[in-house]
Every structure is written in structure tokens, then in C-alpha cells.
Amino acid sequence: MTTTTALPASTPSAPVDPSRWPDVARVPNVPLRAAAAARVLRRVAARRGLRVDLPGGRTLQPAPPGAPVLRLHRPRAFLHRVGESGLIGFGESYQAGEWDSPDLVALLTELATAPHTLVPPGTQWLRRLYVQRPPAAEVPTARNARRNVHRHYDLSNDLFALFLDRTMTYSSAIFPTGPDGAPLATRDGLPAAQHRKIDRLLDLAAVGPGTRLLEIGTGWGELALRAAARGARVVSLTLSEEQLALARRRIADAGHTDRVQVRLCDYRAAEGRYDAVVSVEMIEAVGRPFWPRYFATLDRVLAPGGRVALQAITMPHERMLASSSTYTWILKYVFPGGQIPSLRAIEETAARHTRLRVTHADTWGPHYAQTLRLWRERFAEHSPEVAALGFDEVFRRMWELYLAYSEAGFRTGYLDVHQVLLTREEAGR
Known part of the structure; x- marks a missing residue:
């Protein structure tokens, strides 16, 4: 079941207007899916050679020099969004200011290379949990x-x-x-x-x-x-x-x-x-x-x-x-x-x-x-x-x-x- 948790605005300089951006202002609370998203993130970072920066100067795991960078400002919100709605949540998380990158194109180019390989084999069925059909x-x-x-x-x-x-x-x-x-x-x-x-x-x-x-x-x-x-x-x-x-x-x-x-x-x-x-x-x-x-x-x-x-x-x-x-x-x-x-x-x-x-x-x-x-x-x-x-x-x-x-x-x-x-x-x- 999906519930909603009210979390602070993404950036103090630009709070999200919920009337204009309801799904960007809303941060879901889906612990099991967020845990699955965290495992996928760790796997993608390792397989694609990404550096994932966390708050406090930490990194998710070692990465090669010059690796594309995903800088997470609010990891919990990011993982819950991705867990709930996949790439839609990934985009909404960026809109909310929960992550960025010093070279956004380099990061996205790495992720856009053979995108069907990002999700581990045997888990493609999980897409059914979050993939939506276009509205009528x-x-x-x-x-x-x-x-x-x-x-x-x-x-x-x-x-x-x-x-x-x-x-x-x-x-x-x-x-x-x-x-x-x-x-x-x-x-x-x-x-x-x-x-x-x-x-x-x-x-x-x-x-x-x-x-x-x-x-x-x-x-x-x-x-x-x-x-x-x-x-x-x-x-x-x-x-x-x-x-x-x-x-x-x-x-x-x-x-x-x-x-x-x-x-x-x-x-x-x-x-x-x-x-x-x-x-x-x-x-x-x-x-x-x-x-x-x-x-x-x-x-x-x-x-x-x-x-x-x-x-x-x-x-x-x-x-x-x-x-x-x-x-x-x-x-x-x-x-x-x-x-x-x-x-x-x-x-x-x-x-x-x-x-x-x-x-x-x-x-x-x-x-x-x-x-x-x-x-x-x-x-x-x-x-x-x-x-x-x-x-x-x-x-x-x-x-x-x-x-x-x-x-x-x-x-x-x-x-x-x-x-x-x-x-x-x-x-x-």
C-alpha cells in the first residue's frame, strides 16, 4: 500500500507549489519498494561505474576516477519516489531538488546506454508495480x-x-x-x-x-x-x-x-x-x-x-x-x-x-x-x-x-x- 509522508520542501529557496506540482510536492512512503530501489541503485552504480554521493561527504560505494556523479541530497525521498513510480519518480525527484549532478548529460548518457539492462534479469516483472498506461x-x-x-x-x-x-x-x-x-x-x-x-x-x-x-x-x-x-x-x-x-x-x-x-x-x-x-x-x-x-x-x-x-x-x-x-x-x-x-x-x-x-x-x-x-x-x-x-x-x-x-x-x-x-x-x- 502507498501512503504519503509530508517531508520538508526540496530547497529552501524554492518550495514546491502543491497546487501547481502535486506529485512533485508529495513524497510517497513505500518502504519495501524503496528498499528494492536501493538495491537496484547499488547494482546500477557498480555495473555502470557511477559515483553516488550522499549527504555528509559519504559515497555509496567506491567508483573509478572521472565517473559520472549522482549527487543525492535527500536519499530517502529519492528512493521512495523511484520505488513508487520508477523513472517518473526519478524525474520528479530531480524537479524537487532531491538530486543533481555536476554533469547531468554525462550521467544520463550512461543511464541511457542499454537502459533495458539497468534492472536485474528475472526482476523485469517488478515493472508492473509502477508502470502506468497513458491517461485517456x-x-x-x-x-x-x-x-x-x-x-x-x-x-x-x-x-x-x-x-x-x-x-x-x-x-x-x-x-x-x-x-x-x-x-x-x-x-x-x-x-x-x-x-x-x-x-x-x-x-x-x-x-x-x-x-x-x-x-x-x-x-x-x-x-x-x-x-x-x-x-x-x-x-x-x-x-x-x-x-x-x-x-x-x-x-x-x-x-x-x-x-x-x-x-x-x-x-x-x-x-x-x-x-x-x-x-x-x-x-x-x-x-x-x-x-x-x-x-x-x-x-x-x-x-x-x-x-x-x-x-x-x-x-x-x-x-x-x-x-x-x-x-x-x-x-x-x-x-x-x-x-x-x-x-x-x-x-x-x-x-x-x-x-x-x-x-x-x-x-x-x-x-x-x-x-x-x-x-x-x-x-x-x-x-x-x-x-x-x-x-x-x-x-x-x-x-x-x-x-x-x-x-x-x-x-x-x-x-x-x-x-x-x-x-x-x-x-x-
Whole structure:
């Protein structure tokens, strides 16, 4: 049985508001599960070579020099949270200030490497004690999707402007590469890298003068602007009112209102026929049950001879299947209703439900790790401005963890990002 014990606030400087963060303010009392979590922590630290620092200058056990550090400020609260809800509790414990690390990305990268090996063999059944299914209110139906989008993308345009570059592009960039193939990522080079990504997608979709282009997922309008500059006529769909307002303003300022329409519209309600469809990191919000409808929509609106260019965050197929019904910390706090596909799932869903076929795919995972690094560094530098916008310390720690966790996922290959071209074999050809 789970009971609740009232414990002191996580940090004297920033007490947790229980009305805003009920599950962060609440510390569970689950002694047996906490004891099991302590055994798992000791095993993970030994197998992964982590240093676990405890209050009073103690360490959990010896660790090699240079080991990633998990610094526990309140071990009891940490163990009870992890014991009750696994990785959700791990994230909530960070939000509460109960643990940190001098190099958060290094720690999370180690934990994200082969994550299925963290729990001892023979004890996987214990996951049933804490793994939850996503709540019905967050399943991205036509009714719920707008609310899911609102919770993330309508936080504040000013917030996103603090850590994105001047293009206001919130997806992986593509950087130049060095002789070893590694991305050469610098902050000054981020706008050009975002344009390189956008231009590559527009090239995949063969967007040029006179192209009728549908964009599903407007963002803040940069792709639509570059397509209009090529002479295309663009219809762009979004469910974010904040993005809608700023994208329209940017398009007007650039003098492209005659070429670009931005509509507040669900992808399922898309109308018209288009020579090209482009969608950048939007499929992750569609949800696995609705992937057939998403691809059917692409097929329905695509004119004969048309091309679809997608940019999608992906994960290995077996990991996708294993996690597709699991409620995670990211889903609870950052991207409600989301589901990351695999490249295989994209290929199979399109082939099973439409006439579209994947004809080309490129992978850019290391570039996303570097993009996230630049965003994370800017977010940390602008922490006072984030606070001035009204976001409390729990929120700021939540975003620190989200950006670092995502970066670690791409560094390890647990996550990837693909640019995919889909074309249609026309009847009679």
C-alpha cells in the first residue's frame, strides 16, 4: 500500500507549489519498494561505474576516477519516489531538488546506454508495480490533440525565444561535418544549420516556383518563409495559438502573406491537393493508434506525382514496441500524448494503409545531440529571464532534465532523427 509522508520542501529557496506540482510536492512512503530501489541503485552504480554521493561527504560505494556523479541530497525521498513510480519518480525527484549532478548529460548518457539492462534479469516483472498506461485524456484524439499541444507549445513564445536561435526553429539542425563525420556545432552556426535542414527537406519534396505546399506543423513559420522565398504557395497547419500568432506576424513582416496561409487546423481536417507535403517532427505528437490516419491524410491530399518529406525523431523498433503503452516522465510533464515511431513503423504503416512508400531516408542523430546541447546551454544562461517570465524553479529544473535527457538519448543512439522521402506509385505506371 502507498501512503504519503509530508517531508520538508526540496530547497529552501524554492518550495514546491502543491497546487501547481502535486506529485512533485508529495513524497510517497513505500518502504519495501524503496528498499528494492536501493538495491537496484547499488547494482546500477557498480555495473555502470557511477559515483553516488550522499549527504555528509559519504559515497555509496567506491567508483573509478572521472565517473559520472549522482549527487543525492535527500536519499530517502529519492528512493521512495523511484520505488513508487520508477523513472517518473526519478524525474520528479530531480524537479524537487532531491538530486543533481555536476554533469547531468554525462550521467544520463550512461543511464541511457542499454537502459533495458539497468534492472536485474528475472526482476523485469517488478515493472508492473509502477508502470502506468497513458491517461485517456492525453490520447491524441481530435478532441485531445489541441489540449496536448497547448500544454507545451503555448507556454510562451518569449520562453522559446530565450533558447532557440533567431530562426525560431524547434527541431534538429544539420551542421557541417569535420573529417571524422562529426557535426561542427557552434552557437553562431545554428541559424545556418537550421536553414540547411529546412532547405534539405524542401529539396527532398522538390519545392520550387509554383509548388503547392502543405506543411503539417507550422512551428514559428521558418520553413513556410523559406518555401515562399522559393516561389511556393504554402498552406501551413498548426494547433498552437501562440505559434499561429507569431508565425503570421513573421510572415507578414517578410512580405509573404500573399504566398502563405497559416491555419489553426488539425491534420485530420486538411483540405486541398498539394504537389508537396512537408512535416517536421510532428508525427511524434500523432500517437501510434492514429498513424494510419496520419499517413492516409498525406496520401489523400497529395496530388499525382507529389512528394512527402518528413523529419521524424525515431527509436529502435523493438524499443518502440516495448514502450508504446508506457506512461513516462516525458509524457507526463513535457509532451503529453506523444509516441516516437521507428523508421520501420513509418515504412510499414505507410505501406499498409496508403499508396505511399518510403523511397529515401537519412539519419542525423548526432546532429540532434549537438542541437540540444546548444539549446540546453542557452536555457541555463537565461535562467533569470525564464524566472522573470513567471516560470518557477520546478519548471526550470524540469526543462533542464528534459533537454539533458533528450541529448543523452541521441548521444547513445537510443534516439535518432530521420529525414524521410515518401512517394507514390501512380496507377497505370
